[in-house]
Amino acid sequence: MSDTVTGSQTRTEGRLRVPALPLGVTLAVVVALVGVYVFGQREAGLVTQSIATGLLLGGVYALVSVGLTLIFGVLGIVNFAQGAMLTLALYLVYTMTSSWGLPVYVATLIAIPVMYLFGVLVQTTLLNKLTLAGSHEGPMLITLGLSLLIANVLLMIYGGRPLKVGGSVDGSIHLFGAIASYERVIAFVGALLVALLLTVILRKTSFGMSIRAVSANAQGASLVGVDVSRIYGMTFGIGSACVAVAGGLMAPFLSLTPSVGEQFTILAFVIVVLGGLGSVGGAMVGGLVIGLVQTVGALYLPGTGSLILVFAVFVCVLFFRPQGIFGAKP
Structure with a gap:
């Protein structure tokens, strides 16, 4: 009976999903940020400022991606x-x-x-x-x-x-x-x-x-x-x-x-695929993650160099989890 209910819910969700935040993603982000503080060889205040800026920027990225x-x-x-x-x-x-x-x-x-x-x-x-x-x-x-x-x-x-x-x-x-x-x-x-x-x-x-x-x-x-x-x-x-x-x-x-939106188009595609195609929650989390990667990464790769880290994270997620963080397994 439970399998029937689960299957019905899955069919109702379709491509559009609003999942709960997985604990693994939260832990990975927290561990990465702690690692930057402890081993990153950057002033703690500068790291804190980058994290704050990344979260604020990532929220707007997420809205475009939603x-x-x-x-x-x-x-x-x-x-x-x-x-x-x-x-x-x-x-x-x-x-x-x-x-x-x-x-x-x-x-x-x-x-x-x-x-x-x-x-x-x-x-x-x-x-x-x-x-x-x-x-x-x-x-x-x-x-x-x-x-x-x-x-x-x-x-x-x-x-x-x-x-x-x-x-x-x-x-x-x-x-x-x-x-x-x-x-x-x-x-x-x-x-x-x-x-x-x-x-x-x-x-x-x-x-x-x-x-x-x-x-x-x-x-x-x-x-x-x-x-x-x-x-x-x-x-x-x-x-x-x-x-x-x-x-x-x-x-x-x-x-x-007139071309300012192009950079957001690229980032939005990265965020959507990163979070899982069709996942509203994935777009939100993906936006915050990309915002953090971009601003914290700029401490080590200033300018457009931080985008290298963004695409590196993107490629790693696709390699280990092709369906994205929130995507359903095929």
Whole structure:
């Protein structure tokens, strides 16, 4: 009887999973950080500052990746335009702050429904027919083309000169010897709240149940009355809204260029695969891990050298656990 229940739960989860944090991952991260303190030959205060910065940055990375893994978990496609949509959200916030004089976080609240509608429009007009037909290559190519289109339109409108969004909150907090600006703390807390809200929606609401049903079996879900086309559109919209939140939260401490989203696209793919394709919890944990690796690694490999460690961790996880930290075994 228990095997039947377990199998039913697995089928209901489908590609989209919200698992509990495994103890092994927590222990591995803690042991690694203790090792840096004890054997890393770096000043303890500097290590503490790097850890704090990495956690704050990783939270926003995770939010970008949650949108990506949500789209994959339900639609079964990899959205190559995720970074470009993040860039679009950043420029929307910039326009509203510079031209309309709105505070950055008010502009972010306006950008969220705008990006949601943009995502719904993209899915319903460009992707739905191919997605419903079961095509994976077509939507991937369309999102890649959309990414190039967004980047070039932004370049044409705003030019290639780096732009800056003015912050709304000044000051910083001191915790355990580390200093963090209020803007970065707000970004981390905002990302965490959005991730928790998505988790509650997926687990506790009828809409979340419909999303998980479509993720598990779109044809079966349609037979019991779920509007699969509508769920596809809303899911892509939610993924777009996630990058709007991430963009608005990062805008005060990020330099804007039309290609700024490319680095986040690469990192988001690493995080999603690292955590496990389709795993919401994996995207959150993967974002925090990558944030820590990038900032703590910069103590030893400054500049872009820290990305070497990021990809080294990525390769090691793929070698020892190809399905990712939270991925189900094949």
